[in-house]
Amino acid sequence: MAPSASEDPPLELDSDDKQELKEIVVEFLSRYEGLYEKRIQKLIFYGEIATAIKTGQRLTDADFMPYDYGPYSRAITNVLDELVEEGRISIREDGQYATTLSGGNISPKKTYLIGKIHSETKRMSTDELVDRAKNTWLWKNYEYGEDMDFAEYIDEVIMSPNERDMAREPERDPVEDADMERLLS
Structure with a gap:
């Protein structure tokens, strides 16, 4: 169960980050007939981990905390409510969120990453997504709430792609360069 609104601190996303999170939610929803909030939360968290591993960056700037049913983000709950109010998504009779839009307005890179995440997770149960989340360094290193x-x-677990490349290639000492005259001219 999500924290009640009275327990929530103010949403920390600036307007650009909130808009991007909305577009990412729409992009995920456009790939399904409908999703419960719990699964949306877990898909975006999975996307955060997968994106960090692949790029050394985050998919969104949403907050997450360990909570009752796995990682939970107040920001995602907030943007789901706003997207419903805006009419961009709807809540079906069975409680699932859905959209008729063909996707969100996000960069081609993020569209590609979400496509990969969708391919990796579409056959996973929500419980499997929760189990995977609970096996992450983030889950194990932060307290409930x-x-x-x-x-x-x-910084601690995932090296950026540049750091990975630098770790693979030993730094060359220019003094050892065979063409010393070229170096000195």
Whole structure:
């Protein structure tokens, strides 16, 4: 169960980050007939981890915390409500969120990443997504209800692609270059 609105601190996303999160939610929903909020939360968290591993960056700037049914983001709950109010998504009779839109207005890179995430997760149950989330460094290193620090996760666990490349290629000492005259001219 999500925290009640009275327990929630104010949403920390700026307007650009909130708009991007809305577009990412729409992009995910456009790939399904409908999704419950619990699954949307877990898909976006899975996307955060997968994106960090692939790019050394985050998919969104949404907050997440360990909660009753796995990682939970107040920001996602907030944008779901706003998207319903805006008429961009709807809540079906069975309680699932759905959209008739063909996708969100996001970068081709993020569209591609969400496509990959969709391919990896479409046959996973929501419980399997929760289990995978609970096996992450973030879940294991933060207390119930405490905001997870993705910057720390990326710094501690995931090296950026540039850092990975630098770790693979030993730095060349220019003094060892055979063409010393070229170096000195």
